[in-house]
Amino acid sequence: MLGNLGRIGPARLFVHFAVLLIVIIWLIPTLGIFVTALRDKDQIVVSGWWTSFSGSSRTIAVRLAGSDKATQDGANYIIKGNVFDGSNNNGSGRVRSFGLRVQEPAAYQAGSQADLGDGESLTINSDGTYLLQRNGAFAADERARRVYLTVATPPEFTRDNYRTVLTGEGIGQSFINSLTVAIPATIIPILIAAFAAYALAWMDFRGRALLIALVVGLIVVPLQMSLIPLLRIYNDIGQVFGVPSKTYPGIWMAHTAFGLPLAIYLLRNYIAGLPKEIIESARVDGASDFDIFVKIILPLSFPALASFAIFQFLWVWNDLLIAMVFLGTDKDHLVLTAALNALLGSRGGNWEILTASAFVTILIPLLVFFGLQRYLVRGLLAGSVKGG
């Protein structure tokens, strides 16, 4: 249908172009951190990540070895060395050109001999080795020479950043913490919501309509309402029983409760739409509601359960607020989002740490997303445009 629309206008090419542009704009931010996380940390700060594919070229200032390193070679005195050595540790690469004045940093090609006057000459090769020679002695107090280099660095990628964040920055530990929070906080609400949804869809009891309206209303209640009253309850319980108030069961319950209204609503709509005949004939055969639920409803509701599971998992995995309030910010319990937030504060300029950590946090959601996109979209549509 809409394909026909494409054929009628002269706008077809424009549409392709516009969508391509939008796709690129949408992709570039994420691409930026993917690429940066794989770059050498010294390179990240001197050149934009978009230059890393082509290799980068930069101008650096280097001081050659001083007169104490000079040796006599026949009538000449020479100083040998490598511009990338020792105190000049500016990384590595290949020298493209060099110069003696900051205004002309690329006056000589690498490998050529620069005449410095007074019988002095300098050669810097592309691998960084240099030879400074003079047909006279270097004075002992003579300052070491400063030269300017244009250094080309080839595209260079590394896994070091990931190694650093997974072991050194506690991201590995937080990854496990996040899984510990997210898996039960996905399964438990599904179980509870499915039973409730079945009751609301197929069992007859007083107050059912009111309960459904209540569930729908609670979908939009802002989380902010719950934080302080709940934290008070948690603290009271912790004090009465002498247990910590911030625990995994505590956060599982919080995530379960906050996910429940939407879960019950979505699952009820789905379960209410299942064919009446199946359920009634099972009842006639003497199956109890519990049997019907476990043996008929659960298998038939798989698509709806899967969509909600994906939502709940993504929501729990990506949550920061609930984790900060109900699990706390001590190192042993830090979830990935909270760890990343802490890094943003403490390692704000260390982009190699931040980008690699960010990639670790979004890895699982992206896998879930691309693996189960079909269910995700189905769930979205069931929830938002039912009958629309």
Place this chain on the structure above:
Amino acid sequence: MISQILTAVGAMIFGVAVCAAYFLFSNKLLEIIFPAKEGGDVHRVAVNLRRRGIIRPWLFLGPAVSLLAIYLMYPVVATLILSFYGPDGNQFVGGANYVWAVNDNEFRRSIFNNILWLAVVPAACTFFGLVIAVMTDRIWWGNIAKAVIFMPMAISFVGASVIWKFIYEYRGGTDAQIGLLNAIVQLFGGTPQVWITIPFWNNFFLMIMLIWIQTGFAMVILSAALRGIPEETIEAAVIDGANGWQIFWKIMVPQVWGTIATVWTTITILVLKVFDIVLTMTNGQWDTMVLANLMFNWAFRGFDSGRSAVIALVIMIAVTPIMIWNIRRANAETKGH
């Protein structure tokens, strides 16, 4: 590391098992208390079966209803009460917290910023979502394009903050700009800026992040709605000589109006609760404070439950019309079944 993993797995199994055990055993218990074995007293069996029928819905609903009551309904009442009490929640202070809110500059700034977010983000997401949905439906590689635009939905707000902070990165002096935005500005001869510290405009730099994340959501839902438009209406318009623009505005938009409203309200609710982005990007500095963050600051940094309760109530009041609208729509839908 290994012991950590084992603890985690143990905790997960325990948590899920407790929950499953409840449903299993409560139902078994019900059947034991009210037996309905064949061959017993027929009258008794009938009575027991009826009793089971009355109790069982509540066994099924029990965990859900109690969780909803504790985690969502009680807090509404508790927050309302707390808003009339002092910082530690013990001393009654009347309307003092409300008076404070009205006179507080940061509170007013937050209200202003929230309105700014509400005016821009839902509209932008819905508009871009609709336009992209229409365009991607017309090309053969549209599904790939959709997947890319939908992808940020999977990324956490904190992850998105790292992504966008890197784009807005500013480096002083003669250092090369490694932030994409400043590099582009420099390429066109402009002066690099510390984007997220520019008052007023920095709000928009934060909003762009949420638009980037949420447009995919609007696109997916609107795309489904667009596919539901009867082919004939568009063909008729084509025959009548309508151009693409007219078809979009006069045929497509009116027919998906209901869906547009749904998408708009869903994103509006999200915007009212926006917290992570502001916390990680600016923490409310440079005039970017919003209500959710102000509430968090008063609750967990200023330790004033009264003031934070007032702010939470303001957010609650803002979503109430949407809540009522949702309930009405759901009721109408249920009756239609």
